[in-house]
Amino acid sequence: MAPVTSKRRKALPPLTERLVEVQKQIERLSDNSEELCKGLQHVIDLDVAWPYEKADLLHWAKVLDILDIVLGKEDSPEALLIVSLKFTRMLLENCSNRHVYNSYEHLKKKLENDSCEVVMAVLRVLSVLATPRSTRQVVCEQPFINKLSALSSIFSGSANGPLSLSACCKDASEEMMANGTSVRVQFYRTHTAEAEGAAAAGEGAATVLLYKVHEMPGTDKEVYDNVIRNHSVPTDSEFMLRSKVRLARTFADKRQRLQWVRVQVMATTVLAQCQAANTAVASGQVPVNEAQLTELIGLLHPSTEGSPVREEDAPPLDLQTLALKALTALLSERSRQTAALLSSTAATHHGILSALMRRAKGLVNDCSSPNLADRLKFGEALLAFTWMFASSSTGSNALNTAGIMQFILPILQDCDARRGRFTTLAVKTLEVLMNYSPEMQQTFRDMDGLNILVVRAHAEVFALQPIETTSAMDTDGKAAPDLPHDVSEDVHKMVDGKALDDGMVQDVSNDIIFRPFITKREKADEEFERCKLLG
Helix, strand or coil: CCCCCCCCCCCCCCCCHHHHHHHHHHHHCCCCHHHHHHHHHHHHHHCCCCCCCCEEHHHHHHHHHHHHHHHHCCCCCHHHHHHHHHHHHHHHHCEECHHHCCCHHHHHHHCCCCCHHHHHHHHHHHHHHCCCHHHHHHHCCHHHHHHHHHHCCHHHCCCCCCCCHHHHCCCCCHHHHHHHCCEEEEEEECCCCCCCCCCCCCCEEEEEEECCHHHCCCCHHHHHHHHHHHCCCCHHHHHHHHHHHHHHHHCCCHHHHHHHHHHHHHHHHHHHHHHHHCHHHHHCCCCCCCHHHHHHHHHHCHHHHCCCCCHHHCCCHHHHHHHHHHHHHHCCCHHHHHHHHHHHHCHHHCCHHHHHHHHHHHHHHCCCCCCHHHHHHHHHHHHHHHHHHHCCHHHHHHHHHHCHHHHHHHHHCCCCHHHHHHHHHHHHHHHHHHCCCHHHHHHHHHCCHHHHHHHHHHHHHHHCCCHHHHCCECCCCCECCCCCHHHHHHHHHCCCCCCCCCCEEECCCCCEEECCCCCHHHCCCHHHHHHHHHC
């Protein structure tokens, strides 16, 4: 018997041969930065959806050491940094024992990187780390909170007040360009925090006002250093100033401006995750406020500020998906759910909740347009958003009025294998909705939801049967029982008039045989799926 003070440790389950080979390749390429970048990118592109059982992060200790070295180098190429962070995020999302990860100091340093792509990749890693309790405590520490707070408010630092995020997604006008390329930062200067040679600068509140920052001569680093030196900026305010100067220097480039909008939205998401779980946040140390709800809703429904926007001026779909995830993170604190519910259903916003339902339905069901994965991510984010309302009768009634049942039930009738994970989330959402609202249950019955579920359940069970058992005789030589007439008709209606694709096979007897669309290996528990949506 083992001593009381020691813990019994189960042996780690072995990795699949494919993952062992991936590990060996990464270790073999660790000395060549260019080849390592290509190898990591190849694995990321190959495994967009993790096709294996949830692994243990301890298996990847050597790989994490290699990635830690990459993040610690000052001269690591930008492409290698980004792909290393993406691979790290993929491991964290699909492995347990995340407390093994220990590169927080490098992540904190990379938040100061001049590349907004690198900053965005770091924020995505932090979003995953802010989910489990074992690593959330580190992300909720004050050094991270200070940097995240600065990044979540970089568009609020122009000379004439905060900039609208939805307006920044459009082509910049002269007035917007003047505001976006200016910087206004307030701080409190003390004698201990003053820079050398700045004795003339008195102690007290101070404001830095800069105009036409994008036209200032010199490199970005030279501009930072001159501003900090000339205005005696305290150390604890340097990152805020650097963040706003970085934005102002790239504001004229619409692509870079949109990326910084993504950075602010993602930083808001991580802050909200920390606020929902950290007891120290209750005192107001994390600046996530109600005004951010309006900004995020404006990204999802930009036409609320006037006439409908042009297609080229609308926020990109991936940015709207990030906005939905940020709203979901904000609503994890129940005190904000009422405000968000009123905002999303108010007449001034033209009922954007129902508008989101209609838009998501069109995006998910459109098989002819490209980028199906991005459109499914938007639908998944919307389902996660509705979970925040489904736990109350008021929220469930609002969702019922917005037409969520008309959005979910057609998903259950779609047997496209590419929508397997999305269908799983739809079923889980349906289960939550049916628990709280009698009106939702009545709508489900009125739309013949039970028969739709029976048809889909039969298709899934029938797909698991061997091909030989799909004839008129079952394995015991007895005649297979017939389905009810309306159910069997609906099974054929789901594929009537459509060409057979990879999700279906047709045998010699012309019976439709469905392959399994949701396999046991691809399933995860509800909490894990929900945490991935927030990441």
